Amino acid sequence: MSADLSPIDKAKFVAAKRAVDFVEDGMKLGLGTGSTAAWMVRCLAERIREEGIRVQGVPTSTRTAELARQLGIPVVSLDDAKWLDLTIDGADEFDPGLNLIKGGGAALLQEKIVATASDQMIVIADAAKEVTQLGAFPLPVEVIPFGWQTTKALIEETLVSMDVMNRDCTLRMNGEAPLVTDEANYIIDLHLKRIGNPRQLAMVLNQIPGVVENGLFIDICDIVVIGHGDGRVTVRDINAGTVSDDRVEFAPTDNIFADLD
Numbered sequence: 001m002s003a004d005l006s007p008i009d010k011a012k013f014v015a016a017k018r019a020v021d022f023v024e025d026g027m028k029l030g031l032g033t034g035s036t037a038a039w040m041v042r043c044l045a046e047r048i049r050e051e052g053i054r055v056q057g058v059p060t061s062t063r064t065a066e067l068a069r070q071l072g073i074p075v076v077s078l079d080d081a082k083w084l085d086l087t088i089d090g091a092d093e094f095d096p097g098l099n100l101i102k103g104g105g106a107a108l109l110q111e112k113i114v115a116t117a118s119d120q121m122i123v124i125a126d127a128a129k130e131v132t133q134l135g136a137f138p139l140p141v142e143v144i145p146f147g148w149q150t151t152k153a154l155i156e157e158t159l160v161s162m163d164v165m166n167r168d169c170t171l172r173m174n175g176e177a178p179l180v181t182d183e184a185n186y187i188i189d190l191h192l193k194r195i196g197n198p199r200q201l202a203m204v205l206n207q208i209p210g211v212v213e214n215g216l217f218i219d220i221c222d223i224v225v226i227g228h229g230d231g232r233v234t235v236r237d238i239n240a241g242t243v244s245d246d247r248v249e250f251a252p253t254d255n256i257f258a259d260l261d
């Protein structure tokens with residue numbers, strides 16, 4: 001593997017690299033899931049190796065736990081950590097209020113529990129994830145397998161009662177079988193195109209029997225670090241707006257690609 005990344009991976013890398021600057025010695029960290037979060041795990045492991053910072057990481061999926069362990073990041077359970085200083089995670093979409101759609105990688109349940117148990121959540125994303133209104137990305141809803149078709153019908157009825165125009169709902173598959181999450185549940189994707197009132201939808205969905213959690217993260221994210229393919233990074237804070245817009249030196253070391261070789 002070389003440093004010859006595609007523009008999209010470069011955008012993810014620079015966002016991850018900048019976000020890891022927020023990590024301080026001794027912190028308990030939530031470690032997100034997905035391709036962008038994987039860059040964060042690699043950059044964090046590099047800081048541990050190079051600077052000797054001590055952290056404890058709570059992974060949000062078996063995939064992230066495996067990568068963190070492989071790269072030498074101390075991993076603990078959320079029950080052991082109890083409360084976290086910071087969670088860094090990716091997102092599928094973010095809007096001007098830093099509300100998110102997450103769960104494209106089916107990890108939304110642990111991600112929401114971990115982010116909510118953190119003093120601060122930083123989202124890392126390439127610029128294409130920014131939207132004026134959430135909903136072009138299908139909204140993942142985690143449901144228990146028992147009676148999932150009834151739960152899906154109830155979700156569809158709820159969308160009708162909310163006058164949602166586009167309300168196609170599909171069970172997420174893994175080949176021929178339903179995709180099974182880390183918590184042994186299924187995912188129903190809601191193809192809504194536009195979500196008029198994400199706050200209301202998030203609350204209403206979670207009242208449906210069989211729904212475990214939905215992928216709308218409302219008022220959870222504090223900062224979004226946006227990476228661009230040319231190495232530019234914009235940091236946007238929920239209270240202060242854009243706080244910086246500069247470049248991250250793009251000099252990934254060979255070590256950082258260790259798990260990709």
Ligand SMILES: O=C[C@H](O)[C@H](O)[C@H](O)COP(=O)(O)O
Pocket residue numbers: 032033034035036037089090091092101102103104105106107108111
């Ligand atoms: O379930 C997966 C997570 O919510 C991811 O953070 C999200 O899907 C973004 O993933 P990626 O960084 O691969 O686009």
